[in-house]
Amino acid sequence: AQSVAQPEDQVNVAEGNPLTVKCTYSVSGNPYLFWYVQYPNRGLQFLLKYITGDNLVKGSYGFEAEFNKSQTSFHLKKPSALVSDSALYFCAVRGLGSGNTGKLIFGQGTTLQVKP
Amino acid sequence: GAVVSQHPSRVICKSGTSVKIECRSLDFQATTMFWYRQFPKQSLMLMATSNEGSKATYEQGVEKDKFLINHASLTLSTLTVTSAHPEDSSFYICSARGTGTGSREQYFGPGTRLTVT
Numbered sequence: 001a002q003s004v005a006q007p008e009d010q011v012n013v014a015e016g017n018p019l020t021v022k023c024t025y026s027v028s029g030n031p032y033l034f035w036y037v038q039y040p041n042r043g044l045q046f047l048l049k050y051i052t053g054d055n056l057v058k059g060s061y062g063f064e065a066e067f068n069k070s071q072t073s074f075h076l077k078k079p080s081a082l083v084s085d086s087a088l089y090f091c092a093v094r095g096l097g098s099g100n101t102g103k104l105i106f107g108q109g110t111t112l113q114v115k116p
Numbered sequence: 117g118a119v120v121s122q123h124p125s126r127v128i129c130k131s132g133t134s135v136k137i138e139c140r141s142l143d144f145q146a147t148t149m150f151w152y153r154q155f156p157k158q159s160l161m162l163m164a165t166s167n168e169g170s171k172a173t174y175e176q177g178v179e180k181d182k183f184l185i186n187h188a189s190l191t192l193s194t195l196t197v198t199s200a201h202p203e204d205s206s207f208y209i210c211s212a213r214g215t216g217t218g219s220r221e222q223y224f225g226p227g228t229r230l231t232v233t
Contacts, residue, residue, distance in 0.1 A: 036224070043122070043209050043224040044160075090159065102213055103150060104222060108159045 002027045004093050006107035013081045013114055021076040021110045023065075023091030032094035033074045034104065035065055037087045044090065050074060061085070081114045088112075118144050120212050122225035129200055129232055136196045137228045139210030145190035146212035150222060151183075154207040166193050200232040 003026045013019045025031055032051050036044040048059025055067045065076045074091060091107040119142040129135050139149055148167050152160040164180075166172040166187035174180045182204075184196040193212075197204055207229050211222040 034221075041207075041227065041229065043120075043226040044211075046221060046223070049221065088157075102148065102222070103162055103165055104211075106159045109157075111157070 002093055002105050004091050004105055004107040006089075006091055006110045008110050009108075010111040010113060013112070015083050015114050015116050016080050019078050019081040019085070019112065019114070021089050021091075021112060023074045023076065023107055024072050025074060025091075025093045026072065027093055031074075033065075033067065034092040034094070035059065035063070035074075035076050036090045036092065038090065038109075039087050047076070047089075081112075083114050083116055086112055086114045118212075118214065118221075118223040120146075120210065120223045120225040122208075122210055122228050124228060125226060126229045127231070129230070131201055131232055132199055134196055134198045135200055135230060136194055137208055137210075137230075139193045139195070139212065139225050141191045141212040141214070141223070144212075144214040144223075146193070146214055147190065148213045149187055149193040150211045150213070151185060151193075151195050152209045152211070154209060154227075156207075160209060163195075197230065200230070202232045205230055205232045 005024045034049045035047040038044050047063050048057050050057045050067045058064045063078050089110050092104040121140045123138045151163045154160050162175050163178045164172045164174045166185045168187050168190050172185035187193040207227050209227045211224045213222050
């Protein structure tokens with residue numbers, strides 16, 4: 001079965017410091033991986049995706065993520081955190097296999113708190 | 117970029133009534149739309165997948181007679197919560213996936229907060 005895990009419920013960092021939000025996945029075959037951000041009472045905003053190619057993916061708002069096949073991880077990173085980055089972050093994998101409609105399987109979410 | 121809207125953004129209804137939530141893709145045609153439910157500080161739970169012109173596919177444990185989904189056009193899908201109860205109170209989010217090279221991405225609506233009193 002395909003699954004996504006975000007081991008941290010919350011990540012706290014100081015503004016200006018680098019941040020990492022962890023994600024590991026379990027799929028058969030090559031995964032399509034995504035990161036989304038959600039602000040309070042809002043829908044999800046797309047940050048970045050990995051389909052194929054370079055393992056380091058750059059996305060919106062200065063975020064990037066590194067696909068590591070051997071560790072089955074897709075951690076989200078940013079070199080210098082901003083207070084405005086404080087939000088709920090979701091990692092997701094697209095379901096694969098015949099007949100699949102492309103539904104996303106989400107991790108449980110990680111709250112990022114950036115303090116001034 | 118692709119924009120998905122939802123209406124209403126917030127609705128309060130009385131127990132036993134029905135509520136309809138609309139999901140529209142504003143600048144692209146969505147062959148597939150997804151409906152999610154999210155409880156506070158929790159992940160999104162996929163409720164159903166709808167393809168234009170065909171019946172929705174519901175996830176296990178989701179009552180299709182309670183959560184009616186219609187995808188009548190390539191830009192509109194509706195979710196109707198029938199005979200709503202307080203336990204149906206939640207944040208409902210739709211997403212849409214179009215055709216073409218960008219079809220691997222889902223574009224999410226802003227969500228609808230449903231409160232059943």
